[in-house]
Amino acid sequence: MIDPEKIESVRIAACDLNGQMRGKRLPGFEKEKFKDGSIRMPLSALNVDIFGADIENSPLVFETGDQDGLLKITSRGVIPVPWLQNPTALIPMSMFTEDEEPFEGDPRYALERVLKNYKSKGLKAIAATEMEFYLIDERKTSILPPINPISKKRLSTSDVLGISELDCFDDFFTDLQNGCEQIGITIQSITSESGCGQFEITLKHCDALKASDDAWLFKLLTKGLARKHGIAATFMAKPYLKDAGNGMHIHFSILDRDGKNIFNNDKNEGSKLLKSAVAGCLQCLQGSTLIFAPFANSYKRFVKDAHAPTSAQWGYENRTTAIRIPGGDLASKRIEHRVAGGDTNPYLVMTAILGSALLGIEKKLNPIKPVMNNAYVNGAENLALNWKDAINYFEKNKEIKQIFSNELIENLVRTKRQELNEFKKIESSKHWKYYVSAI
Numbered sequence: 001m002i003d004p005e006k007i008e009s010v011r012i013a014a015c016d017l018n019g020q021m022r023g024k025r026l027p028g029f030e031k032e033k034f035k036d037g038s039i040r041m042p043l044s045a046l047n048v049d050i051f052g053a054d055i056e057n058s059p060l061v062f063e064t065g066d067q068d069g070l071l072k073i074t075s076r077g078v079i080p081v082p083w084l085q086n087p088t089a090l091i092p093m094s095m096f097t098e099d100e101e102p103f104e105g106d107p108r109y110a111l112e113r114v115l116k117n118y119k120s121k122g123l124k125a126i127a128a129t130e131m132e133f134y135l136i137d138e139r140k141t142s143i144l145p146p147i148n149p150i151s152k153k154r155l156s157t158s159d160v161l162g163i164s165e166l167d168c169f170d171d172f173f174t175d176l177q178n179g180c181e182q183i184g185i186t187i188q189s190i191t192s193e194s195g196c197g198q199f200e201i202t203l204k205h206c207d208a209l210k211a212s213d214d215a216w217l218f219k220l221l222t223k224g225l226a227r228k229h230g231i232a233a234t235f236m237a238k239p240y241l242k243d244a245g246n247g248m249h250i251h252f253s254i255l256d257r258d259g260k261n262i263f264n265n266d267k268n269e270g271s272k273l274l275k276s277a278v279a280g281c282l283q284c285l286q287g288s289t290l291i292f293a294p295f296a297n298s299y300k301r302f303v304k305d306a307h308a309p310t311s312a313q314w315g316y317e318n319r320t321t322a323i324r325i326p327g328g329d330l331a332s333k334r335i336e337h338r339v340a341g342g343d344t345n346p347y348l349v350m351t352a353i354l355g356s357a358l359l360g361i362e363k364k365l366n367p368i369k370p371v372m373n374n375a376y377v378n379g380a381e382n383l384a385l386n387w388k389d390a391i392n393y394f395e396k397n398k399e400i401k402q403i404f405s406n407e408l409i410e411n412l413v414r415t416k417r418q419e420l421n422e423f424k425k426i427e428s429s430k431h432w433k434y435y436v437s438a439i
Contacts, residue, residue, distance in 0.1 A: 002078055004029040007089045011081065012039060012071060014093045015107055015216060016046045017412050019345035020438060029089060040068040046095055046105050047411045050438050051422060055414045069103050070096040076213050082179035083224025104407040107347040111212055114355045125208040125354050127252040129215045132342050133222060134239050134246065135197045138232045138436050143239050145197040146231045159192045166192055172229045179221050185214045195244035208350055215346035236435045237341030238300035245301030245308050246342030250353055253334040264333040270325060277335060278314050278323050279367035280360020281353060285312045285322060287397025288352040289384035290416065292340040296387045296423055297435055301341050304376040309339055311382050313375045314367060320375035343439040355403030391416045
């Protein structure tokens with residue numbers, strides 16, 4: 001619990017389209033002020049590029065006088081900030097318009113819209129995330145693996161599912177576990193991954209909105225605590241071209257009014273509704289690639305034989321596919337969506353996945369045959385192959401228009417085209433500096 005008397009400052013923040021915190025620092029804890037919607041911030045603040053700049057010709061800026069919106073506290077409530085030394089509170093906020101309607105450009109509200117659609121049909125989405133990241137040394141002219149705190153030597157090899165690197169960074173991971181507990185995130189497991197200095201943390205299944213809150217806050221917590229320990233953490237999709245990429249896998253199932261998992265038919269293959277949800281996810285993959293791969297660096301992760309998907313295929317217990325149906329307890333039958341990189345906005349990712357799954361269920365779609373072997377050697381429709389194409393597909397795709405509001409689509413497309421043009425002006429060897437600091 002937070003003692004308001006001991007709080008020295010407060011952060012109020014909403015999530016922008018790139019998953020970054022945008023808000024203010026306040027000198028004290030004014031509980032009533034947080035609840036009555038009197039805190040204001042320009043609507044355009046949720047629609048800036050990765051460099052923190054306004055979007056040129058955006059209707060949210062000069063065309064409308066750069067109008068304010070109202071910030072209101074979310075269901076997450078008030079949480080501590082374990083990565084700062086001084087006693088600080090963080091209050092996640094949602095953006096509303098002047099007439100107190102939800103702002104369509106708020107990515108958290110995009111997910112709420114989809115979840116309301118589920119609720120209207122007597123359904124509830126349960127989800128969890130697997131978060132991959134690298135610990136790095138960013139003090140040099142390029143990204144390097146971190147220094148082992150015990151041996152004082154730089155890491156040079158991977159330690160797949162090993163324990164030694166987890167033990168070497170025990171102080172950091174202990175702080176991370178404690179920090180998660182403080183802000184209401186439940187960790188299920190921590191593993192050493194296939195990259196040098198790469199780790200994966202699996203968060204517990206819960207309501208899809210909370211799961212997205214958890215993923216957003218987890219990224220902030222991980223990066224903040226890493227700096228507190230004298231290193232850095234990055235969720236870049238591909239920090240090292242010759243090493244494994246960072247993914248953010250989403251596991252989800254859907255419950256009916258009675259709390260029954262509609263994907264379970266007491267058989268390994270799952271229900272017809274599961275297959276329709278899979279078909280919806282596959283059908284929307286090309287149009288939603290921009291959500292799962294929001295930057296140029298994101299597309300370097302989509303390479304064969306690297307445990308990242310390269311085509312729109314699915315399979316049972318098959319980690320070479322975009323959509324995987326894990327084994328295990330039949331009552332917990334679920335879908336694993338493996339396309340999103342670690343550099344993504346969790347709210348937009350969850351919106352795209354759950355929105356496409358629901359479209360598949362509503363249209364009673366049937367998926368292509370599941371892949372039984374290596375999906376990398378099977379010919380199938382690809383994801384968008386590059387950033388520019390992904391932007392165009394997202395803008396024009398008819399399924400995307402059924403999932404996201406026109407305003408959010410327009411805002412994101414403008415943002416990504418501006419970023420694409422700005423990165424063209426920067427030497428490619430220096431792009432990592434912007435990703436590490438912002439993602």
